Amino acid sequence: NDIWNDKIKALYSKSFSAKLMRHLLPGLTVDRDWLCGVEEIGKPCSDAVQVRRHVDHLLSEGVGEVIIKADFGAAGREQIFIRDGTMRSQQGGWIDGVLRQQGTVVVEPRLAKTFALSIHVDVKADGTIVTEVDRETELLGRRLIKEAHPGDAFLGEEHGEVAGDT
Numbered sequence: 001n002d003i004w005n006d007k008i009k010a011l012y013s014k015s016f017s018a019k020l021m022r023h024l025l026p027g028l029t030v031d032r033d034w035l036c037g038v039e040e041i042g043k044p045c046s047d048a049v050q051v052r053r054h055v056d057h058l059l060s061e062g063v064g065e066v067i068i069k070a071d072f073g074a075a076g077r078e079q080i081f082i083r084d085g086t087m088r089s090q091q092g093g094w095i096d097g098v099l100r101q102q103g104t105v106v107v108e109p110r111l112a113k114t115f116a117l118s119i120h121v122d123v124k125a126d127g128t129i130v131t132e133v134d135r136e137t138e139l140l141g142r143r144l145i146k147e148a149h150p151g152d153a154f155l156g157e158e159h160g161e162v163a164g165d166t
Contacts, residue, residue, distance in 0.1 A: 007127070008123055008127075011123070011129070012072065013071045013072055013104070014042065014044075014069050014070075014071050014072070014073070014106040015042075015044035015071050015104045015106055018041050018042040018043065018044055018106055018108075019044070021041050022038060022041050025037075025038055025041070026038065036111060039061075040108065040109055040111060041108065042069065042106035042107060042108035043106065043107050043108065044071070044104050044105075044106055045104065045105055045106070045107055046099070046103060046104050047099065048092070048095055048096060048099065051068060051095055051105060051107055052087070054107040055068070055082055055087065055107060058107070058108075058109050059082075059085050063109040063110075064083075064110070065081055065082065065083050065109070065110040066081070066082040066107060066108070066109060066110065067079055067080070067081055067082075067107070067108055067109075067110045068080050068081075068082070068091075068095060068105050068106070068107050069105060069106045069107075069108070070098045070102055070105060071098075071102045071103065071104040071105060071106060072102050078098070080094055080095075081110065130158060134157075134158055135158045135159070138156045138157065138158045138159055139159065141154075141156070142154050142156065142159070142162065149166070151164050151165035151166045152164045152165075152166050153165075153166070
């Protein structure tokens with residue numbers, strides 16, 4: 001049983017993070033003025049035509065600078081900037097090479113940002129994903145139940161069992 005498969009590998013990609021952010025961001029309703037909007041989230045592109053179209057779209061929307069990132073590049077590395085709307089031939093070659101090696105790049109507007117946000121995900125042996133949100137939610141549930149019903153037992157998926165009198 002090979003735990004490092006394409007599905008697990010995908011969890012470490014920038015394209016997965018962009019898709020996850022697109023899914024999560026609309027549901028955040030409290031104090032989200034510090035977050036970007038959905039339109040600023042990177043767009044995964046799997047060929048040079050998609051890349052060019054999205055770069056052109058961002059520039060037509062008034063974005064001053066576009067970043068193209070390798071899907072599996074380290075933070076702050078393996079990326080290029082389109083500053084004046086012109087893609088240099090070396091940049092086109094870089095994009096083609098990354099697409100051949102990794103299959104995807106992520107195209108996004110360059111934002112003035114205070115910090116970058118990343119997410120840590122653990123994968124259980126059965127392939128299910130566990131996030132810090134899962135663990136914290138279970139701990140919150142335990143605490144609320146203990147406050148309301150101090151003697152009750154609790155069996156949680158992430159933190160196991162707590163014995164009780166009832």
